[in-house]
Amino acid sequence: MKKFLAAALALCMTSAALTSCGNSNSSSAADSNSAAANSQASDSSAADTESVSDKLLAEYPASTEKIDVKNGATENMIARSVINEGDTSRLAAKLDYALQNPKETTKICFIGDSITAGSGANSSTNQYVNQFKSWWEENISFYVDVTNAGIGATDSYIGVHRAQRDALEAKPDIIVIEFINDADDEFYESCMDSLVRMCLEQDNNPAVMILEPSTEGGTSPQAAHLKVAQAYNIPMISYHDAVMPEIEAGNFTWADISPDNVHPNDDGHVIMASLLTKFVGNIKDNIDSVDKEAKAFDTSTVAPTGDVFADATIGSRQTEDIVKTTDEGTFTDVTTFQKFTDGWGTTTGGTIKFEITAKNIGMIYYMTVDGKSGVAAVKVDGEDVATINADFTSGWGNYAKAQQIYSSDEVATHTVEVTVVDDAKPNFQILNWLIS
Incomplete structure (x- = not known):
């Protein structure tokens, strides 16, 4: 019908x-109405997110001392950012291949909005995407091809429609998805559902991760995105959960990590990059003992919202x-x-x-x-x-x-x-x- x-x-x-x-080229569309939009998310979705975040915060609490953000993320910030570890076998397979074949090029794609495009950073070197690239070159292999498919003021609704053109045509080995401009509701859950599924279905079995930023007031589409990450059992790393408890505890301010109400500054980009590099680095450090079999996507996996945008x-x-x-x-x-x-x-x-x-x-x-x-x-x-x-x-x-x-x-x-x-x-x- x-x-x-x-x-x-x-x-x-x-x-x-x-x-x-x-x-207009780098601005994010996360905005003053996001709180109202976020309030439309289902109670069960919010409860699920709070449960995960609360458990991690209890295990890795905010610091009892002031934090100098120029020193990067603390160990507890890094630990509680992993709100869904997921199945890391695809990521381990890509890492293992790169380590075993250091002159073979690994393709990594970041698809997102102005944060991924690098807004807020004072130079391209300081952008979290390029910091991740530098880390890979220094720790995994110099042969890495990074595509930055960030477009300012876009969301995952646009993202799922441009993914094939901007991200998947190059057959990336690793895909990082970031969209702060989504609302925390069922519509954007359906957009992220189809986007993640589209990425996982690629025949080269790419590793897929979600990166979750935050706005100044702490609003984000995290609950909707987490439901997708859990449904497909993929890693989800939360900058939101890393920084907001420390801000609430008075250990640093939002202004210390952002020039406005959305975009990370240089120090914020450093923290964001470190959450990713620590997660990937931990797999690399344990590569001999982790599952490295990159399995093809199981098409019988139920799409949490029905794969509306197939x-x-x-x-x-x-x-x-x-x-x-x-x-x-x-x-x-x-x-x-x-x-x-x-x-x-x-x-x-x-x-x-x-x-x-x-x-x-x-x-x-x-x-x-x-x-x-x-x-x-x-x-x-x-x-x-x-x-x-x-x-x-x-x-x-x-x-x-x-x-x-x-x-x-x-x-x-x-x-x-x-x-x-x-x-x-x-x-x-x-x-x-x-x-x-």
Whole structure:
């Protein structure tokens, strides 16, 4: 049975309000409304997370003394960050192969948002991704190819749709997933479910890990992400659980590790990197005694939310098999922003029509601060399904935003019509379509 999603519901599920950040290329969209979004998470999910975190905190308590963050994470911070150790056999297999074949290249991909892209760090060297790369070169093998697939202000809803293109095409051996911009709810649990499953299903059996950051107030999508990590028995490392108990105990402040309310500064990136390197390093130090058999993914494994976004991909002008422009109308501009290319744009308002073959349809559109981008109405098969406002006047910067507009139980070809309805603000850019 098909379902049309009201704009307000879709907006609530797929968008986080935005934190004030320096620029559109590196800013995260974790925001002031995240606390409200997080409150929608199920009580059982929150209880499960609290149970894991509380047990680890009881075993590895906050320090009784002030902590100088320039010295990095303490042993207790590192220990309680491992909120789900999971099955490490795939990771051990990749480590063992690299150690035994030091001139063979290991491919590592980090997919995430502005934190993964490196926002908050004063230089690329200080970014947690590059710190992890340096550690690998010094401790495992110099032959390592690291892909940074971080895009500012994105979430796992966009992430699952761009994963094949940005992460999996290169067949990485290790994949680290980080998305602070998710809300702690069932929608983002379903996004992470499909993203993790897609990664695990790859025929080269990559090791998959989730890295969980935090906002200043301690909100994060940790409960939703943990349910996925537990369902697939993969490692999940929590920067949130490492730093927040120390802040609450007064051992250091959020300002000591962040220049704003989301992004780690240099010291925060050092801590984040050390949580990963300590986890991986422990496996390396015990490589002779751990399970090193990289097993193929068991397709009978139950997807915790049903693998809603199976076969997710991005639709553009170049993918007419799934997105066909039937009437371009005034949307004649070919748009490009970040890695979202070959889209459709207008500066004069008007209407564009498509045929889109999918089970689920979402739109990535361009939010702008110039006061010229307006509101578009979306119809699917003749029915009103969404109203999308691309105006971000006085915001922190331009960015790509996603909204789910249609969901159904089976793949079918649909007519989709987008019309700019704000004559005073005639600009609108459809950067890409999200298809699954």
